[in-house]
Amino acid sequence: MTRFILSIAYDGTGYAGWQVQKIGTGVQEKVEAALAQLFPRRPRLHSSSRTDTGVHALGLVAHFDIPIAAWRPAARKLVLALNAHLPEDIRVCAARRVPAPFHARFDATGKQYRYFVWNHPAMNPLRRGTAWHVPRPLDVPAMRAAARVLVGRHDFRSFTANAGYRPQSTVRTLTRCDLKRNGPLLTFILEADGFLYKMCRGIVGTLVQVGLGKFAVEEMETMLARRDRRGAGMTAPAHGLVLWKVFYPAKIRQRKPTG
């Protein structure tokens, strides 16, 4: 058995998220269908993350196994072969062989998401699929101050939507929550050891409402303490969010590709 990892990018506009869905199409089934074109038994993908309907990714990581010697060329040739079988809105960006104990989900030590806001009275038509349009002026220093309150180890229950399942713990460590402005484009950079369901969008929606003056910076502590979704702000729309990259321990990350 040989294990490969793939780095996968997709425009989530047309998909019901990553995971194979009963209603709608998941990105996963498209990539598995491409794998099935190259390998005897349709390999099953195990991903680092599940993204929601309409959320994009530039660096989702997934692994799969094939019978030993089912792929002899260099791993980078696998990128070209898979992309030849994928629609244009999904691309495999990199592939390499890894030792079998590696697991895309369980070995991940953290993730980075980016969220884009276009803050101008008129939307940029070239960003309409990849940024949330917020027409009113935003108080960016207040948003940054509110973001700093969230950084650290906290119970983020107030920022997660009920997905119909209860995670064992809603405590996560948010290691970064930066906000950059470049003209009308705002970029939120969020890093954590893990994210709860719709947590990024709950944080960004709340920070934008701070920027609009709906919440004061001082209310952030109370929001966290309430541990109730109704205590925090709105959920930002899916199309502004991109799973940017997944972090693995240095010993896995720094190893040379074997293909």
Added chain:
Amino acid sequence: MTRFILSIAYDGTGYAGWQVQKIGTGVQEKVEAALAQLFPRRPRLHSSSRTDTGVHALGLVAHFDIPIAAWRPAARKLVLALNAHLPEDIRVCAARRVPAPFHARFDATGKQYRYFVWNHPAMNPLRRGTAWHVPRPLDVPAMRAAARVLVGRHDFRSFTANAGYRPQSTVRTLTRCDLKRNGPLLTFILEADGFLYKMCRGIVGTLVQVGLGKFAVEEMETMLARRDRRGAGMTAPAHGLVLWKVFYPAKIRQRKPTG
């Protein structure tokens, strides 16, 4: 009579360029249709530029006239009113009143275009409508050296396609031809007092071929001297090109909006 200028942005994917077309839809007719919803006689737009089929714009400038007092609110309200009548791929970003002698085309002193290339074996699916995918590695220092040869006042006939008409002169002054790299994203920034038909795309296509080793930097002088389209390189595809901004003399640019 009152004259207004508009700054207009559009995703050119679905349009046969700016100008009203016999076949296909021009962006101009969509904006004129929106104006017709607000003003008695359908005002005619006079633009700074005509973009080709599939080319985008973030800062095209156009002016139009309405009967005096046909619009009493502030000019910025016109932005909202027009956008309410426009499809999502076209946005009016700014509007203001100008004195009648102003002309969007004849008063323009220069233009800036940007061209985006995604230089990686796999295309970024979020940039597939706004960047040209060049999978093979590029020699960026050679491309920059070749770009420097083009800066200045030259006859750019070798870089313009035959549009079925002959301009009086094919001499233009290219004041800027920069190339920035940010990971796999290359951004070309081109500024000139004016651009010939498909000139930006001829320059970018040729520079990319320099980067691929098809032309040497030393050949650039010869290409210019030949004054023959067949002497230069390929025309880069339309979807990577964006009309970024149009320059006007400081006395027009710096005047406070009157609306």
